[in-house]
Amino acid sequence: MKRAWVSLLLWACGLSSVQSQTAPVAEEITLPVWLQKVNSASRQRAYTGTFVVSAGNTMSSAKIWHVCEGPLQMERVESLNGPARSTFRRNEQVLTFFPESKVALSESRESWGSFPNVLKSSQGALEEHYQIRALPGERVVGLDTDVVQLKPKDNWRFGYRVWTEKKSGLVVRLQTLDPDGRVLEQSAFSELQLDAPVSMSKLTAMMNNTTGYRVERPDIHKTSAEEQGWVLRNSVAGFQSTGCYRRVVMLQAAAPQAGAEGSTQAMTQCMFSDGLAVLSLFMEPYDPRRNARESVAEPSGATHALGLRSGEWWITAVGEVPTRTLQSFALALERKK
Amino acid sequence: MTHTKLLNDEDVSAFMDSAMQGPLASETLSAVLGSDEAKASWHRYHLIGDMVRSEQLAPCASELSFAQRVMAALPEQRPGAIDGSQWSPMPLPSGRRSANASGFWLKALTGTLCLAVLGLLVGGVAPWRASDSEKAAAIAGVSPAEKAPAVDVALEEERPVMARDPELDALLSAHQQMGGHSALQAPAGFLRNATFERSRP
Numbered sequence: 111m112k113r114a115w116v117s118l119l120l121w122a123c124g125l126s127s128v129q130s131q132t133a134p135v136a137e138e139i140t141l142p143v144w145l146q147k148v149n150s151a152s153r154q155r156a157y158t159g160t161f162v163v164s165a166g167n168t169m170s171s172a173k174i175w176h177v178c179e180g181p182l183q184m185e186r187v188e189s190l191n192g193p194a195r196s197t198f199r200r201n202e203q204v205l206t207f208f209p210e211s212k213v214a215l216s217e218s219r220e221s222w223g224s225f226p227n228v229l230k231s232s233q234g235a236l237e238e239h240y241q242i243r244a245l246p247g248e249r250v251v252g253l254d255t256d257v258v259q260l261k262p263k264d265n266w267r268f269g270y271r272v273w274t275e276k277k278s279g280l281v282v283r284l285q286t287l288d289p290d291g292r293v294l295e296q297s298a299f300s301e302l303q304l305d306a307p308v309s310m311s312k313l314t315a316m317m318n319n320t321t322g323y324r325v326e327r328p329d330i331h332k333t334s335a336e337e338q339g340w341v342l343r344n345s346v347a348g349f350q351s352t353g354c355y356r357r358v359v360m361l362q363a364a365a366p367q368a369g370a371e372g373s374t375q376a377m378t379q380c381m382f383s384d385g386l387a388v389l390s391l392f393m394e395p396y397d398p399r400r401n402a403r404e405s406v407a408e409p410s411g412a413t414h415a416l417g418l419r420s421g422e423w424w425i426t427a428v429g430e431v432p433t434r435t436l437q438s439f440a441l442a443l444e445r446k447k
Numbered sequence: 448m449t450h451t452k453l454l455n456d457e458d459v460s461a462f463m464d465s466a467m468q469g470p471l472a473s474e475t476l477s478a479v480l481g482s483d484e485a486k487a488s489w490h491r492y493h494l495i496g497d498m499v500r501s502e503q504l505a506p507c508a509s510e511l512s513f514a515q516r517v518m519a520a521l522p523e524q525r526p527g528a529i530d531g532s533q534w535s536p537m538p539l540p541s542g543r544r545s546a547n548a549s550g551f552w553l554k555a556l557t558g559t560l561c562l563a564v565l566g567l568l569v570g571g572v573a574p575w576r577a578s579d580s581e582k583a584a585a586i587a588g589v590s591p592a593e594k595a596p597a598v599d600v601a602l603e604e605e606r607p608v609m610a611r612d613p614e615l616d617a618l619l620s621a622h623q624q625m626g627g628h629s630a631l632q633a634p635a636g637f638l639r640n641a642t643f644e645r646s647r648p
Binding site: 145148149152161162163167170171172174185187189197199204206217219236270272281284297328353355357359360361362379381383385386387388389390392400407410413415426428429430 | 615619621624630631642643
C-alpha cells in the first residue's frame with residue numbers, strides 16, 4: 111500500500127514537472143528590445159564552435175570562429191561536409207574559398223549592417239505580424255538560455271523559436287516553424303566556447319591570402335523594379351521592398367577539363383522582407399529550353415522556391431516563406447504598360 | 448581524417464544533450480554526418496523534444512499495426528532527399544501546399560509518440576524498439592509498457608528524390624547573399640547560409 115502511494119506521488123511529481131516545463135513564463139518582453147539584444151550580442155564576444163543546420167533528414171555542419179574588435183567583426187566558417195569551402199567575413203565583406211576549383215568568391219553584403227534601419231522601418235510591421243512570447247529557459251550546449259517564440263499572426267510567414275545565451279543574448283539555437291508549428295529547419299551550435307582566444311590578425315591574414323585562387327566578383331548593380339519595367343500590383347501584408355538589383359547569375363560553372371563551357375544569365379532580382387522573413391523575385395526572359403514547367407520546390411528546410419511563366423518572362427521566387435506567399439508575389443508582378 | 452567511431456542511439460542522444468565535449472564531440476559529429484541511421488536518430492530525437500515543448504500535442508492515436516510498420520520502415524527511408532539544394536519540379540497546386548516535405552514522417556512519429564502518452568491513460572504496449580521506447584518514454588514521462596488505442600492515420604504522399612539543380616543553387620546563393628535585411632541575419636542567418644552546402648563555382 112505504502113509503495114503504491116509512493117509510486118503515485120512520484121508520478122504526480124513527474125506530471126507536474128512536465129506541465130511546468132510547458133507552462134509559459136509570465137515575463138514582459140517586446141520584439142524590438144529582444145531584437146536589439148540578439149543583434150548586439152555577436153558584437154560583444156569572441157567564440158568558437160560547431161554549427162549544425164538540420165532540415166528533414168539532412169544535416170550540414172561547419173566549424174565557426176568569431177571575433178570582434180570595436181566596430182570590426184570577423185568570422186570564419188569551415189564546412190565539414192559537402193564541397194570543401196572556407197568562408198570569411200569581415201563586416202559586410204565576404205570571401206568564400208573553394209579549394210577544389212581554386213576559386214574565391216568575393217561578395218559585399220551591403221545589407222549586412224542594415225539591421226538598425228530594418229528595425230526602424232519595419233518595427234510597426236514586425237509587431238503587427240509577429241507575437242513574441244517567452245518560454246521556460248533551457249540549458250543548451252552547456253549554457254543557460256532564454257527561449258522565445260516568435261509566432262506569426264497569419265499564414266503568410268513562418269514562426270521561429272530562438273534560444274539565446276542568458277547574459278549576452280547570443281543565439282545558440284534557432285528553429286523555423288511552419289504555420290502548424292512543425293519544425294522546418296534548425297540551426298544550432300552543437301559545441302560553443304565563449305570568449306575563446308580567437309586572433310583577428312590571423313583571420314585577417316587567412317582572408318587576405320588568395321594566392322593560387324582566381325578571385326571572382328558577382329556582376330551586380332543596384333537598380334529599381336520600375337527602371338527594369340516591373341510593377342508589383344499588390345503585396346503581402348507586412349512585406350516591403352528592400353532593394354532591386356540587376357545581376358548576372360552563373361547558372362553553370364565552366365569545367366575546362368571536361369570541355370564544358372559555363373553559362374550565365376542576366377536577371378533582375380527584387381527583394382522583399384517583413385523584417386524577419388526575406389524573399390527574392392528573379393525575373394529573366396522566358397527560355398523554353400530551361401524554363402520547362404511551372405513548379406515548386408523546397409531546396410532546403412525553410413527555403414522554398416517557385417517558378418512560373420509571365421508572358422515572355424520567367425519568374426523564380428525564392429524565400430524563407432510559405433509557398434503561398436511566393437505564389438502571391440510572383441502572380442502580382444507584371445510588366446509596366 | 449578517417450572516422451571509424453561506431454554509433455548507437457545513446458551516443459547520438461549524449462551528443463545532442465551536449466554531454467560530449469572537445470575531440471569526442473567532433474568525432475561523434477563526423478560519425479553522425481556519415482551515418483544515415485544516426486541522422487535519422489538525430490532527427491527523431493529533435494522531433495520528440497519539439498513535441499514535448501510544443502503548446503499542444505498533435506491529434507493522436509494510431510493503429511497499432513500501422514505504427515509498427517512505420518517504425519520498421521524508418522531505417523529504410525531514402526536518405527538525402529534534400530542536400531542543401533534540390534529542385535523537385537511539380538505542378539503548381541490549386542490550393543495551399545504543405546510546407547514540410549517530411550510531414551509524413553512527422554505525422555507518423557507524432558502518432559507513435561502519442562501512443563506512449565495515451566498508453567499511460569488507457570494501458571497497453573508501446574510499439575517502440577527497446578532503446579527507442581526507453582528514450583521516448585523518459586522524455587514523454589510515460590511508462591514504456593503501455594498499449595495504445597487504434598485510429599486511422601492518413602499517409603502523405605512521399606516526394607521523389609531529385610538530383611541537385613545547379614541553376615537553383617545559383618539563385619539560392621544570390622538570394623542568401625542579400626539576406627541581410629532580416630533582423631535574424633546577424634545572429635544566426637549568415638552562419639546558416641554559409642553552412643548550407645553550395646555547388647562549386
